[in-house]
Amino acid sequence: MTIEVDFSVAGKRVWVAGHRGMVGSAIVRRLAGMDCEILTASSAELDLRDQLAVRTWVAARRPQAVFVAAAKVGGILANDTYPADFLYDNLMIEANVIEASYRNGVEKLLFLGSSCIYPKLAPQPMKEDALLTGPLEPTNEWYAVAKIAGIKLVQSYRRQHGCNYISAMPTNLYGPGDNFDLAGSHVLPALMRKLHEAKLAGAPEIEVWGSGQPYREFLHVDDLADAAVFLMETYCGYEHVNVGVGEDIRIADLVRLIAKVVGFNGSFRFDASKPDGTPRKLMDVGRMKQLGWQARRNLEQGVASTYEWYKDRM
Numbered sequence: 249m250t251i252e253v254d255f256s257v258a259g260k261r262v263w264v265a266g267h268r269g270m271v272g273s274a275i276v277r278r279l280a281g282m283d284c285e286i287l288t289a290s291s292a293e294l295d296l297r298d299q300l301a302v303r304t305w306v307a308a309r310r311p312q313a314v315f316v317a318a319a320k321v322g323g324i325l326a327n328d329t330y331p332a333d334f335l336y337d338n339l340m341i342e343a344n345v346i347e348a349s350y351r352n353g354v355e356k357l358l359f360l361g362s363s364c365i366y367p368k369l370a371p372q373p374m375k376e377d378a379l380l381t382g383p384l385e386p387t388n389e390w391y392a393v394a395k396i397a398g399i400k401l402v403q404s405y406r407r408q409h410g411c412n413y414i415s416a417m418p419t420n421l422y423g424p425g426d427n428f429d430l431a432g433s434h435v436l437p438a439l440m441r442k443l444h445e446a447k448l449a450g451a452p453e454i455e456v457w458g459s460g461q462p463y464r465e466f467l468h469v470d471d472l473a474d475a476a477v478f479l480m481e482t483y484c485g486y487e488h489v490n491v492g493v494g495e496d497i498r499i500a501d502l503v504r505l506i507a508k509v510v511g512f513n514g515s516f517r518f519d520a521s522k523p524d525g526t527p528r529k530l531m532d533v534g535r536m537k538q539l540g541w542q543a544r545r546n547l548e549q550g551v552a553s554t555y556e557w558y559k560d561r562m
């Protein structure tokens with residue numbers, strides 16, 4: 249299929265907001281060698297929640313393309329524990345970056361959200377038009393509302409000002425640069441760390457949160473980065489686009505997959521006092537397939553390469 253390039257990053261100044269995070273650093277890796285000037289600012293240099301600071305920085309650096317990969321992120325417990333941080337920080341970051349981009353003539357912007365924007369019990373797999381058709385999952389409704397607002401912000405600037413700004417909604421991500429802090433992280437890095445440490449310590453079992461019955465879909469962050477650049481260059485639609493792998497796995501089976509990669513032969517204790525969250529959030533990836541993109545890595549390969557990275561770094 250021939251894929252039309254809508255906007256080439258070649259020769260452009262490209263700002264990766266959130267470049268130090270797992271997603272931002274993967275996008276920087278993906279852009280390397282694409283003949284563009286990558287602009288970055290650490291959170292110490294630029295607090296994206298500060299509207300004047302963002303307007304001043306963007307006016308000075310004049311990016312032509314922007315990846316909004318900066319966000320306050322975390323796993324189910326962090327989301328459930330810090331609702332104000334997850335709602336306020338993410339609203340301010342996206343509002344400031346999108347508005348400053350418009351003010352300074354940014355030609356193309358990609359906003360990144362999350363699959364938790366969909367209703368808790370949306371029909372599976374979840375299509376883009378399931379958005380706002382039902383109640384959200386309570387543990388992360390704060391983050392979800394912020395990300396839904398981001399989609400609407402992008403659409404409002406497209407509608408009112410003709411901005412060629414787009415949105416993508418990735419599923420649960422994992423890979424190099426992930427957060428391995430056991431309290432704030434997502435499930436895959438948390439289990440990898442627990443299993444690794446239990447193996448080294450010769451511990452007989454590890455604790456798994458919840459019942460282990462929910463299903464989750466996992467996309468390697470380098471596949472997401474590839475999808476983000478693909479969309480930046482080829483997509484200019486009003487609707488947001490799901491980015492996933494199109495299949496999911498039960499948490500209880502994920503534990504076994506990671507234990508096999510890590511080489512842990514102990515047992516698993518499921519702690520029902522911890523939240524399960526939404527029972528399933530498999531995304532329909534038909535729109536991305538139609539656009540000409542699909543994920544390359546399978547979960548076992550991705551977990552194995554991430555574990556190699558983890559051992560080297562930790």
Ligand code: GFB
Pocket residue numbers: 322323324325327362363364387388391392419420421432433434435436438439455456457458459462464499522523524525526
């Ligand atoms: O990855 P996770 O924290 O976030 O949890 P969500 C996924 C599932 O894994 C839940 C279970 O059912 C957890 O109970 N789980 C088992 C664990 N053991 C663990 C563990 O040791 N740590 C963690 N963290 N989970 C997030 C949203 O939801 O998805 C975010 O809260 C974001 O806002 C992210 O949208 C993509 O997948 O439930």
